[in-house]
Structure formats: C-alpha cells, structure tokens
Amino acid sequence: MSAPYRPDPDLPLSGIRVIDLTVVWSGPGATALLGDLGAEVIRVEGNDRVSRQVSARTTKESIARTGYHGGTYPDKDPGERPYDRSALFNWHSRNKLAACMNLDTPEGHEAFLELVAVSDVLVENNSNGVLEKLGIGHERLLEANPRLVVARMPPLGMSGPMSDYLGYGPNFNSLVGIAAMDGYEGEEPDSAGENYHMDEAAPAGLAFAVMAKLWDRETTGEGGLIEFAQAETVMAEIGEFVLDHQLNGRDPAVLGNGDPWVVQDVVRVRGEDAWVAWSVRDDRDWAGLLEVPGLAEDPRLPAADADGAVRRAATAGIRAAVADWAASRTADEVVDALVARRVPVTEVMTEPQLLADEHLAARGWWRERSHPSVGTHRYPGHPWRADDFDLAFGRPVPGFGEDNEHVYLTVLGWPRERYDALVERGLITDHQLA
Amino acid sequence: MTGAQALSGLRVLDLSRWVAGEYATKLFADFGADVVKVEKPGEGSLTRAWGPFPGDVPDPERSALFLHLNTNKRSVALDLRADADREVLLGLVARADALVESFRPGHLERLGLGPDVLRDLNPRLVITRISAFGQTGPWRDREASGLVLQAAGGPMHATGQADRAPLRKPGLLEHYTVGRSAGQATMGALLRARRTDRGAVLDIAGQEVLLAGADRRASYLLSASYSGITAPRGARSPHRHGATFTGPFRAADGFVMVYVTNQAFWNRFVHLVGADDAAFRERYLDRQTVMDADRDDFMDYVAAWIGKRPKIEVMEAAEAARIPVTAYLSVSEVLAHPHFRERGAFVGAEHPVAGRLEYAGPPWRMDRGYALRSAAPLLDQHGAAVREEALS
Numbered sequence: 001m002s003a004p005y006r007p008d009p010d011l012p013l014s015g016i017r018v019i020d021l022t023v024v025w026s027g028p029g030a031t032a033l034l035g036d037l038g039a040e041v042i043r044v045e046g047n048d049r050v051s052r053q054v055s056a057r058t059t060k061e062s063i064a065r066t067g068y069h070g071g072t073y074p075d076k077d078p079g080e081r082p083y084d085r086s087a088l089f090n091w092h093s094r095n096k097l098a099a100c101m102n103l104d105t106p107e108g109h110e111a112f113l114e115l116v117a118v119s120d121v122l123v124e125n126n127s128n129g130v131l132e133k134l135g136i137g138h139e140r141l142l143e144a145n146p147r148l149v150v151a152r153m154p155p156l157g158m159s160g161p162m163s164d165y166l167g168y169g170p171n172f173n174s175l176v177g178i179a180a181m182d183g184y185e186g187e188e189p190d191s192a193g194e195n196y197h198m199d200e201a202a203p204a205g206l207a208f209a210v211m212a213k214l215w216d217r218e219t220t221g222e223g224g225l226i227e228f229a230q231a232e233t234v235m236a237e238i239g240e241f242v243l244d245h246q247l248n249g250r251d252p253a254v255l256g257n258g259d260p261w262v263v264q265d266v267v268r269v270r271g272e273d274a275w276v277a278w279s280v281r282d283d284r285d286w287a288g289l290l291e292v293p294g295l296a297e298d299p300r301l302p303a304a305d306a307d308g309a310v311r312r313a314a315t316a317g318i319r320a321a322v323a324d325w326a327a328s329r330t331a332d333e334v335v336d337a338l339v340a341r342r343v344p345v346t347e348v349m350t351e352p353q354l355l356a357d358e359h360l361a362a363r364g365w366w367r368e369r370s371h372p373s374v375g376t377h378r379y380p381g382h383p384w385r386a387d388d389f390d391l392a393f394g395r396p397v398p399g400f401g402e403d404n405e406h407v408y409l410t411v412l413g414w415p416r417e418r419y420d421a422l423v424e425r426g427l428i429t430d431h432q433l434a
Numbered sequence: 435m436t437g438a439q440a441l442s443g444l445r446v447l448d449l450s451r452w453v454a455g456e457y458a459t460k461l462f463a464d465f466g467a468d469v470v471k472v473e474k475p476g477e478g479s480l481t482r483a484w485g486p487f488p489g490d491v492p493d494p495e496r497s498a499l500f501l502h503l504n505t506n507k508r509s510v511a512l513d514l515r516a517d518a519d520r521e522v523l524l525g526l527v528a529r530a531d532a533l534v535e536s537f538r539p540g541h542l543e544r545l546g547l548g549p550d551v552l553r554d555l556n557p558r559l560v561i562t563r564i565s566a567f568g569q570t571g572p573w574r575d576r577e578a579s580g581l582v583l584q585a586a587g588g589p590m591h592a593t594g595q596a597d598r599a600p601l602r603k604p605g606l607l608e609h610y611t612v613g614r615s616a617g618q619a620t621m622g623a624l625l626r627a628r629r630t631d632r633g634a635v636l637d638i639a640g641q642e643v644l645l646a647g648a649d650r651r652a653s654y655l656l657s658a659s660y661s662g663i664t665a666p667r668g669a670r671s672p673h674r675h676g677a678t679f680t681g682p683f684r685a686a687d688g689f690v691m692v693y694v695t696n697q698a699f700w701n702r703f704v705h706l707v708g709a710d711d712a713a714f715r716e717r718y719l720d721r722q723t724v725m726d727a728d729r730d731d732f733m734d735y736v737a738a739w740i741g742k743r744p745k746i747e748v749m750e751a752a753e754a755a756r757i758p759v760t761a762y763l764s765v766s767e768v769l770a771h772p773h774f775r776e777r778g779a780f781v782g783a784e785h786p787v788a789g790r791l792e793y794a795g796p797p798w799r800m801d802r803g804y805a806l807r808s809a810a811p812l813l814d815q816h817g818a819a820v821r822e823e824a825l826s
Binding site: 173195224244352 | 440441457461465484485486487488489490496498499501502503549567568570571572573576577578579580581582584585586587589590591593594595598599600601602603604605606607610611614615616617618619621622623624625626628630632633634635636637638639642643645646647648649650652653654655656657658659660661662663664665667668680681682683684688689690691693695722723725753756757758759760761762763764765766767768769771772773774776777779780788791792793794795796797798799800801802
C-alpha cells in the first residue's frame with residue numbers, strides 16, 4: 001500500500017483537517033478542492049454502505065448483463081476492488097485519505113466523535129436527517145468541538161416546505177428555473193435531456209464558504225454551521241432573469257445554442273459526429289468573419305458595416321452560410337480559418353481529443369499518477385493554478401480503508417491493541433462489503 | 435447597515451468587465467468585503483450593456499445583469515492610460531488584499547500594470563487573472579465566447595440529443611462557474627497571505643475550470659483516460675446502467691424531471707404509476723433492466739400517466755412515495771414559490787435608478803454571512819470618496 005499523501009506545508013489550508021462524509025457528486029467535488037489547497041481530507045466510509053457509487057459486488061459479468069459499456073473502469077474491468085477503480089469516484093479522490101468507520105455501530109460512533117474533536121471542518125451532502133439519525137447532527141458535533149466548521153449541503157436547505165424533497169442535480173435545476181430555459185432553440189425544454197449544472201456549481205461555492213468561515217474563525221474563535229442550500233447557490237446564476245421577470249413580467253426563452261446578443265451556432269463539420277462552435281460578439285468579430293475565404297462571398301451575409309442589430313436580424317442567414325461553408329471542411333480547417341481572424345471558435349471537444357490536446361499538454365494540465373488498485377493513468381488536472389504555490393496532487397485514489405492505521409493510530413492516537421481489537425472484529429477493514 | 439460580516443475588512447479591487455470576474459467579487463462583497471469596481475469612464479462594465487433592460491431599452495444603470503452581479507460594491511471610473519487615474523489605481527492597490535481582472539492575457543502588462551509592478555507595491559496582494567484559455571500555452575491568445583468555452587471545456591459533446599447538435603447549457607452559466615472558481619481561488623490565496631504575508635498570482639483558465647467540473651466532465655475525462663471511451667450524447671446519462679430511468683417528461687401543464695436511479699426508486703415508481711394495474715406491476719416490479727419492446731411499452735405507459743396530470747401533482751405524488759421527481763418551475767414560479775418565500779431566498783433593495791427590486795439572495799447561510807447592504811453602484815458613484823482614500 002502507498003503512504004498517505006502529505007502535501008506542501010505552505011499551502012492555503014495546510015494544517016486544516018477535514019472530515020469528508022460526502023457522497024455522489026457535489027459534496028466530493030467540494031472536498032477535492034479543499035484537498036487541493038493542502039487540507040488533510042479524511043473520507044470516513046463504512047464498509048456496510050456504498051459510499052463510492054459502486055457496489056463491491058460489481059463484476060465484468062454483472063456489467064455485461066445490464067448492457068452497460070463499463071467504460072468508467074480501467075480497461076472496462078471492475079477488477080477485485082471495483083470501489084477503488086471507478087471514475088465516478090476517482091475523478092475527485094486526489095489527495096484524500098480513506099478510513100473505515102461504521103457510524104451505525106457504537107464503536108464507529110465513538111471513534112467518529114474523537115475524530116470530530118481533532119478536526120477543523122466537516123462536509124456532508126446527505127439527505128436532511130441522515131446525520132441526525134446517526135446521532136451526529138450539527139448541534140452534537142459543535143458541542144463536541146465548538147471550533148468545527150460544519151458544512152451541510154441539503155439541496156433545498158434545512159427549512160421550508162420542500163426541504164425534504166428527494167432529488168439529484170437535474171431535479172433541483174428544474175426547481176430553480178434552469179431546466180425550463182434549457183433546450184434546443186425555440187423548442188420545449190424537455191428537448192435538452194439532463195443537465196448536471198447544480199453539481200458543477202456547488203463544489204467551488206462550498207469551498208469558498210468553508211474558507212470564509214475559517215477566515216472568520218480567526219476573528220471569532222468559533223466554528224459553526226454553514227447551511228449550503230445547493231439549489232439557492234445555483235439560483236444565483238440566473239439572477240439576471242429573476243430581475244428581468246420583475247422588470248418585464250416575462251420568463252426566459254429557450255435559446256438553445258443561440259443567444260440574445262451574440263450571433264453564434266454549433267455546426268457540423270466533416271468527420272464522425274464532429275462539430276464546431278463559433279460566435280460573433282461584436283464588430284471586430286464580424287470583420288474577422290467577413291475575411292474568411294470561401295465564406296465572405298456568401299450573399300446571405302450582411303455587409304461589413306452591419307451593426308449588431310442588423311446582424312441579429314440576419315442571424316438565420318449568417319448561421320446558414322457558416323453551416324454550409326463548414327459542412328465540407330474538417331474541424332481543423334474551420335477552426336484555423338476563424339482563429340486566424342480572431343473570431344471565437346473551437347471544435348466541440350470529445351474526451352479523447354482533450355487527452356491529446358496540445359494546449360493542455362503545454363500547460364501540463366493532465367497528471368499521470370499510479371495506484372496499486374488501478375495502475376498508471378492520466379488524471380484530470382486542477383480547475384486553476386497559482387504562480388506562487390503548487391496545488392496538491394498526490395496519490396490519485398485512496399484504496400478503501402487504505403489509511404486506517406494513519407487515522408486511528410496517528411490522528412486519533414489509539415493504542416495498537418484498541419485498533420487491533422476492532423480489526424479483529426471486522427469493524428475496521430480495508431475492503432468494502434456493500 | 436448590518437453588523438460585521440465574515441469578510442468585513444477585506445479590500446478587493448474589481449477590474450473585471452464581464453460575468454466571471456464580477457461574480458467572483460460579488461461573493462466577497464455579499465459577505466462583507468469592501469469591493470471597489472474600477473470602471474471605464476463613460477462606458478463602465480460590459481455587463482451594463484448586456485441587459486435585460488426594462489422595456490428592452492438599453493440603459494447602463496438598469497441592466498439586470500449588472501444590477502445582479504454588483505450588489506454591495508462601490509464604483510470608481512478610472513482611465514488606466516491617464517497618469518492621474520493610474521495614481522489612484524496604484525493607491526488602491528497598495529491598500530488592497532486582492533485584485534481581480536479578466537482582460538485578455540498580456541493587457542495589464544501592456545498598461546504597465548503587470549503583476550510585477552503591482553506586487554512591488556504590495557507584496558501581500560493576491561492577483562486573480564481570469565481568461566478563456568489561461569495566461570500561457572498555444573491557445574492563450576484565442577478569443578472565446580461562453581459557447582466556445584462550453585465547447586472547449588464543458589461536457590457539451592455529451593449534452594443534447596444523440597442525433598442532433600451538441601447543446602450548450604442555457605443562460606450565462608459557464609461564466610458564473612468560472613467566476614465562482616476564481617472567487618474560491620482568491621479566498622484560498624488570501625488565507626495563505628494572512629498566514630505567510632505573501633500574495634499570489636492566480637491563473638484561472640475558463641476552459642480548465644470547466645474541464646475539472648462535477649457536471650460529469652471530469653469523470654468523463656477520467657473514463658476516457660481509463661478505457662478510451664467518448665461519453666455518448668443522448669437524453670440519458672452515459673454513466674447509467676441497471677435499474678435506472680431518468681429524464682424529462684411532459685405533464686399536462688409543463689414538464690417533470692424523473693430521476694429513478696436504483697432498485698428501491700424503481701419499485702416505488704412502478705407502484706405509483708401502476709397503482710391500479712396489477713398486470714403492469716407484475717411485469718415491471720423488481721426488474722434490473724428493461725430493453726427493446728419492454729422498454730418502449732414502459733416508456734409509453736409512464737409518458738401517458740404523467741401526461742394526464744399537472745406537473746405539481748406528479749411531483750407531490752412522487753415525493754410522497756419518496757421518488758425523485760420534480761416539476762419544471764419557471765423563474766416566475768420560483769419567485770412566487772412558498773418554499774423560497776419562507777426561506778427568504780430573495781432579498782429586496784432600493785436602487786436610485788432601477789427602483790426597488792428583489793435579488794437572488796444568500797447562496798449559503800451562516801452566522802455573520804450574506805447581507806444585502808446596498809444595490810449595485812451607479813457608474814463612478816463613489817468616485818470622489820474612493821479617490822480620496824486612494825491618495826490619502
């Protein structure tokens with residue numbers, strides 16, 4: 001087994017210990033960001049419940065029976081330890097530690113409260129009431145450690161008539177107005193399918209909130225609760241439409257790949273399922289587009305002196321002209337022609353293309369890492385970078401229970417006999433049962 | 435005025451002109467920091483020209499986008515090419531904790547205001563630089579729109595319908611996403627500066643923020659790295675398998691989002707829609723997978739059941755049975771909804787030109803947290819005071 005990763009002591013959250021009780025997407029995404037910043041993030045996982053979106057019983061055969069492609073596993077093989085090998089978990093697991101602790105047992109409960117006493121932050125995104133049932137609601141945690149920052153992420157908050165509603169990201173997008181404006185241009189909103197934007201929005205917001213609370217703890221000396229209602233966080237992203245309704249009494253239209261100001265589209269180019277996105281925002285972009293050989297002569301394009309209003313009125317013709325021009329060309333030909341004239345453009349990038357992308361390679365974005373359960377692979381990099389310090393990217397994955405000894409013996413300071421006794425009883429293990 | 439907030443006392447300069455930078459600094463302003471927007475004289479931020487506007491008549495003081503993004507901030511108009519105004523800016527820099535900018539890479543340097551100059555003046559300064567593709571690399575100088583960012587960074591190739599063009603997310607969501615990450619990065623670097631007395635220069639590339647995203651992009655990328663797959667486009671998540679049944683359905687008066695992701699939800703759902711139909715329950719209960727004709731029959735049955743009922747009724751029935759099914763609410767329905775009303779999710783403020791409006795309120799709740807102290811500033815509203823502070 002590999003050693004627990006110990007990051008640079010000069011990072012923003014060096015010396016901060018985070019208990020990670022998160023599941024699925026938004027919560028684990030948030031704790032990943034805290035780990036990037038140098039916090040010691042300890043995932044507390046029971047061996048009796050699924051905490052990594054993967055059942056321990058998953059096999060190649062069970063996958064085949066459901067018709068699933070299995071591509072979330074290295075070489076499409078769940079292997080002996082599927083819970084260490086799934087991209088659904090491993091995309092966010094960099095830097096994290098993993099300890100086995102069954103919170104529904106008296107032994108696990110006791111150990112957990114000991115961990116709370118020596119930690120700075122706890123993050124959880126379970127349904128409302130789950131922690132209370134386990135006897136570890138935030139009041140109990142803050143009693144055990146008044147300096148603890150407890151971040152809870154109930155999608156609709158901890159109060160209000162809908163607070164107990166079940167759902168995933170796409171459900172809550174629908175409840176805050178985002179799904180109703182998502183879809184192909186001029187069509188019904190159900191044409192969009194699913195959109196996971198709430199999961200995208202919560203992690204950085206939660207990390208900001210935790211850090212703001214830690215900043216304030218320097219002043220007040222106290223931790224406390226952060227009630228992070230994910231739906232309300234994502235609602236801020238349509239704040240202009242909240243005002244527009246009050247100003248103009250209307251709801252947002254379904255605009256698809258279009259835009260109220262920018263003339264733009266996504267067009268098919270030569271190649272299998274290959275597409276290019278382009279935009280004309282302003283006069284400068286327009287002048288650039290009109291210099292593109294083979295396109296400039298199209299009679300559907302308004303003249304060079306056309307202003308924004310004229311271009312918007314002619315948007316259908318402009319878009320048709322670009323679509324026809326692009327259809328017989330490769331993505332590279334289309335992109336190169338527009339980039340040379342400083343028009344915003346890119347191919348709609350598939351994952352394999354991004355793995356081979358020269359810009360990301362030059363910026364060293366992908367990180368190659370190894371782990372005994374998974375092998376050696378490249379991992380998606382950080383969302384941002386600093387000139388003055390390197391965000392942590394140590395061990396890519398903690399195997400289930402991989403850091404049991406570190407957490408129980410070093411962090412909690414247990415005598416070896418106490419630890420061994422729970423191992424003996426099967427309460428601390430390094431394999432998942434559920 | 436309200437009492438002290440978590441970030442009271444922090445000083446942030448906002449040189450950005452578009453959504454990402456303004457949203458990053460809004461997070462600071464709404465939690466107590468003194469955020470000064472440095473705007474172009476006569477024109478101001480680009481978000482002042484975006485709208486939507488009352489009656490769709492452009493007015494830089496009535497742009498909903500600007501009003502939303504710049505709550506609790508002050509405004510000073512400075513010409514960064516004029517010596518006297520540069521003096522003011524440098525005076526502000528000397529006293530600031532953080533500076534956020536989103537010019538094209540190299541623009542600050544060309545103005546003679548690059549990070550070296552600013553940090554000479556204030557070694558503790560955190561400088562947050564937002565761009566489309568980063569401050570380095572072969573794509574550094576490429577132009578980008580929100581659509582282009584989503585196509586280069588987001589999971590767009592996998593969103594939309596299988597036989598149609600990739601579909602972007604609506605609104606300006608990608609810019610907000612980038613801005614939130616820029617704010618998070620800035621907050622991190624400020625914590626470090628507090629401990630070490632050393633500032634930082636942060637490179638926020640919109641593309642990389644989106645590539646690292648939890649809207650499945652990062653997991654799709656890792657899946658590709660693990661097994662070579664391209665995430666397929668279609669209404670259902672490429673990650674799904676087993677007893678799952680997800681996606682939008684048409685109700686009698688709108689739409690609902692169904693999210694049945696496991697066996698327990700599946701069985702509850704079969705009981706709900708087949709409550710009066712023993713044959714349907716017999717056929718579909720406990721199924722792991724439905725395919726082909728089985729699936730078509732199931733979909734038709736469910737679509738018909740939902741299609742007959744109002745969206746709220748479908749949601750309430752499903753929630754009562756503990757199944758994740760939610761109604762598509764329009765913005766106006768959200769604004770009026772008792773849940774969000776009861777929680778105080780919208781907060782009112784008076785603006786001298788735009789009048790009294792209700793704004794999307796706290797993105798999260800905590801003691802000494804969010805407060806709406808003042809609506810967005812008029813262009814150069816605080817010019818005299820800010821200039822005086824800067825030169826004192």
